[in-house]
Amino acid sequence: AQSVAQPEDQVNVAEGNPLTVKCTYSVSGNPYLFWYVQYPNRGLQFLLKYITGDNLVKGSYGFEAEFNKSQTSFHLKKPSALVSDSALYFCAVRVPYGNNRLAFGKGNQVVVIP
Amino acid sequence: GAVVSQHPSRVICKSGTSVKIECRSLDFQATTMFWYRQFPKQSLMLMATSNEGSKATYEQGVEKDKFLINHASLTLSTLTVTSAHPEDSSFYICSAYRSGGANEQFFGPGTRLTVL
Numbered sequence: 424a425q426s427v428a429q430p431e432d433q434v435n436v437a438e439g440n441p442l443t444v445k446c447t448y449s450v451s452g453n454p455y456l457f458w459y460v461q462y463p464n465r466g467l468q469f470l471l472k473y474i475t476g477d478n479l480v481k482g483s484y485g486f487e488a489e490f491n492k493s494q495t496s497f498h499l500k501k502p503s504a505l506v507s508d509s510a511l512y513f514c515a516v517r518v519p520y521g522n523n524r525l526a527f528g529k530g531n532q533v534v535v536i537p
Numbered sequence: 538g539a540v541v542s543q544h545p546s547r548v549i550c551k552s553g554t555s556v557k558i559e560c561r562s563l564d565f566q567a568t569t570m571f572w573y574r575q576f577p578k579q580s581l582m583l584m585a586t587s588n589e590g591s592k593a594t595y596e597q598g599v600e601k602d603k604f605l606i607n608h609a610s611l612t613l614s615t616l617t618v619t620s621a622h623p624e625d626s627s628f629y630i631c632s633a634y635r636s637g638g639a640n641e642q643f644f645g646p647g648t649r650l651t652v653l
Contacts, residue, residue, distance in 0.1 A: 459644075466541075466630050466644035467581075513580065517641075522586060522594075523569055523634045525642060529580045 425450035425516045429528035437536050442504040444531050446497045446514030456497040457515040457525065458488055467513065473497060484508070504535045539565045541633045543645035550621055551653055558616045558648045560631030566611035567633035571642070572604075575628040587614040621652040 426449045436442050448454055455474050459467040471482025478490045488499045497514060514528040540563040550556050560570055568589045573581040585606050586594040593606035603625075605617040614633075618625050628649055632642040 455641075464628070464647065464649065466543075466646040467632075468644070469642075472641075511578070523641065524571070524583060524586065526583075527580045530578070532578065 425454070425526045427514050427516050427526055427528035429512075429514055429531050431531055433532045433534060435534045435536060436504045438506055439503050442499075442501040442508065442533065442535070444499040444512050444514075444533060446499065446528060447495050448497060448514070448516045449495065450516055455517040456488075456490060457517070458482065458486070458497075458499050459513045459515065460484075461511040461513065461530075470499070470512075504533075506535045506537050509533055509535045539563075539633070539635055539643045541631065541643045541645040543629075543631055543648050545648060546646060547649045547651075549651045549653065552622055553620055556618045556621055556650060558618075558629055558631075558650075560614045560616070560633070560645050562612045562633040562635075562643070565633070565635050567614075567635060568611060569634040570608060570614040571632045571634070572606060572614070572616050573630045573632070575630060575647075577628075581630060584616075618650065621650070623652045626650055626652045 428447045457472045458470040461467050470486050471480050473480045473490045481487045486501050511530050513530045515525040517525050542561045544559045570587040572584045575581050583596050584599045587606045587608040589608045589611050595601045608614040628647050630647045631645045
């Protein structure tokens with residue numbers, strides 16, 4: 424079964440500094456990988472996904488993620504964090520040709536300090 | 538992007554009553570919708586997969602008689618929490634699957650259920 428690990432509970436970063444949120448996955452077959460962001464009492468907003476092609480994927484709001492097959496990782500990055508990036512971030516994986524279900528990591532709270 | 542709505546956004550009810558939550562895909566047809574439950578500052582737990590015109594598929598440990606799911610049309614799925622108890626208080630989120638495009642699952646804004 425597929426699974427996702429987000430090892431950190433909270434990521435603190437100063438405004439303007441680079442932001443990295445880590446994600447590793449375990450799945451048989453080629454994974455579809457996703458990042459979502461959640462603001463308080465809201466649903467999830469899609470940031471980006473990787474299916475195939477370039478390992479570096481660019482998404483919404485200046486975020487990008489790098490797929491690393493050998494390390495089974497899909498870390499989310501942003502070169503310069505904004506206070507408004509403070510939110511809960513979820514990494515998710517789906518096995519293609521399955522039932523389209525997503526398995527989510529536990530989430531990382533990102534706090535951007537002004 | 539596609540829009541998914543949930544209604545109500547917030548509901549408070551007495552213990553023992555039933556609560557219905559609606560999930561609608563507003564601008565696309567969704568043969569598959571998913572229902573999740575989220576506890577504070579925790580991840581989403583998939584409760585069930587809702588398939589239009591057929592019975593929902595429940596995850597292990599989720600009581601199908603407690604959480605009734607109906608996917609009567611390609612744009613509407615409902616989750617009914619029957620005989621609600623305080624331990625059912627949670628944030629319920631639905632998503633609708635749309636094939637193709639950059640994104641596949643579109644999430645509703647969630648429903649905060651509080652059972653007194």
